Amino acid sequence: DVKVTQSSRYLVKRTGEKVFLECVQDMDHENMFWYRQDPGLGLRLIYFSYDVKMKEKGDIPEGYSVSREKKERFSLILESASTNQTSMYLCASSLDGGTVPKLFFGSGTQLSVL
Amino acid sequence: GESVGLHLPTLSVQEGDNSIINCAYSNSASDYFIWYKQESGKGPQFIIDIRSNMDKRQGQRVTVLLNKTVKHLSLQIAATQPGDSAVYFCAENMHQAGTALIFGKGTTLSVSS
Structure with a gap:
């Protein structure tokens, strides 16, 4: 099975801090994505990448x-x-x-910025 | 902009009933439509997909219907079980954006026994 691992389940940071969220996948997939999920808004695409050093805005x-x-x-x-x-x-x-654009997701990182 | 949306944010059913979750989309050019299930504390998981040249596809206890005339997508779950309680998202593939998916807002399905 594909495994997508996000480094932190919960993270609390302060306003103005620089924050890094890490994601690792173990199935040699070319494409990777970052979404944010908010109540009532669903999932919204932030950035994605088709290859190493490549990035596209969402x-x-x-x-x-x-x-x-x-x-x-x-x-x-x-x-x-x-x-x-x-x-x-x-x-x-x-x-x-x-054939099918099938995305495999990690469990998510809940970030709180205070 | 174009988006995928859902008709109802919540749906409550009794165990054993059939559930129907609806979704409206706006982009006629999408190749694929996909349903995801998200259980509490987990990331979304793929359930079933349907290509734009089909109008029905069946899986295990689930059926997806696509009506391109009215741009409507539905997920039917037969004999709903408590384990089906989750948030369900429809998503569409914007072909010009490769495999990036655009998600709807989600419907929370609650199954009571």
């Missing part, structure tokens, strides 16, 4: 950046955390070239 990239130095690892960076970035962050990966 629907809500403002205030975030990403890094993909290795195929298995995709990091989400909050340059200067703000309270409106308090949310559940979900990382996902998928195989490139598959």
Whole structure:
């Protein structure tokens, strides 16, 4: 089974801090994604990556950046955390070239910015 | 912008009943529509998909229906069980964005025994 591992289940940070959320997948997937999940808003795409060192903006990239130095690892960076970035962050990966765009998700990181 | 949405945020059913979860979408160009299930404390898990050239697909206890005329998608769960209690998301694949999925807002299904 595909395993997508997010480094922290819960994280508490202060406004203005630089925050790193880490995600690792073990199935050699080319594609990796970061979503945030908020009550009543569903999942919204922040950034995604098709390959090492490649990145594409999603629907809500403002205030975030990403890094993909290795195929298995995709990091989400909050340059200067703000309270409106308090949310559940979900990382996902998928195989490139598959018939169905099937995403495999991690368990999420609940980030609280105080 | 284009988005995938759901008709109802919550749905409550009795164990053994059939459940129908609805979703409306706006982008006629999507290739695939996918349903995900998210249990408490977990990430979303793939349930079933349907390609845009189909109107029905069946899985184990689940059926997805696609009506392209009215841009409507539904997930039917037969003989709903307490373990089906979760948040259900529909998602669409915007072909021009590769495999990135656009998700709806979710429906919380509660099953009482």
